[in-house]
Amino acid sequence: MAFLPDESRSLPPPPLLNKxxxxxxxxxxxxxxxDNAFNRRPILRAGVHRQILxxxxxxxxxYQLLKRAEYVHAKVDREMFEYxxxxxxxxxxxxxx
Amino acid sequence: MxxxxxxxxxxxxxxxxPPGLAFTRSAFVVKKxxxxxxxxxxxxxxxxxxxxxxxxxIRQHNEDIMEYERRKQAKGRxxxxxx
Numbered sequence: 001m002a003f004l005p006d007e008s009r010s011l012p013p014p015p016l017l018n019k020x021x022x023x024x025x026x027x028x029x030x031x032x033x034x035d036n037a038f039n040r041r042p043i044l045r046a047g048v049h050r051q052i053l054x055x056x057x058x059x060x061x062x063y064q065l066l067k068r069a070e071y072v073h074a075k076v077d078r079e080m081f082e083y084x085x086x087x088x089x090x091x092x093x094x095x096x097x
Numbered sequence: 098m099x100x101x102x103x104x105x106x107x108x109x110x111x112x113x114x115p116p117g118l119a120f121t122r123s124a125f126v127v128k129k130x131x132x133x134x135x136x137x138x139x140x141x142x143x144x145x146x147x148x149x150x151x152x153x154x155i156r157q158h159n160e161d162i163m164e165y166e167r168r169k170q171a172k173g174r175x176x177x178x179x180x
Binding site: 009010011012013016039041046049050052053056057059060063067 | 130132139140143144146147150151153154155157158161162164165168172
């Protein structure tokens with residue numbers, strides 16, 4: 001399967017500020033800081049271009065991953081609702097347990 | 098020096114080891130990094146790549162919104178029970 005099939009474009013896209021991007025951008029920033037630490041440089045003040053680049057890469061990858069996650073969840077939801085539509089007897093509210 | 102040699106042997110690296118990982122540095126293959134002068138090529142490439150990635154992200158996001166709206170218009174109100 002492709003990473004983002006065509007029907008995933010029928011879903012509303014996540015906003016630019018979303019949890020996947022923020023989290024992976026933060027992870028990218030932390031790995032730039034870790035690179036500074038491993039190479040014995042000042043942690044926050046050194047390699048700002050590197051921090052910006054790693055954060056940006058994380059933000060971009062987070063957006064794509066979140067789109068794929070939302071597509072997979074929507075697909076599973078659709079299959080579940082289709083199953084429920086085909087088996088209404090199993091999903092009656094007042095059943096005998 | 099001895100620790101660096103032990104580290105090189107443990108990691109199985111030979112003289113073609115890439116410099117840059119502090120715990121695998123060997124004095125034979127790496128030159129001392131000069132932090133007095135900025136590596137302008139690296140800085141330029143990193144900043145240019147970051148700007149390009151942001152532009153790509155924002156353009157992709159706008160295209161996604163337009164495509165979603167277009168498909169919603171095309172589908173109309175045919176199915177209201179599905180997600």
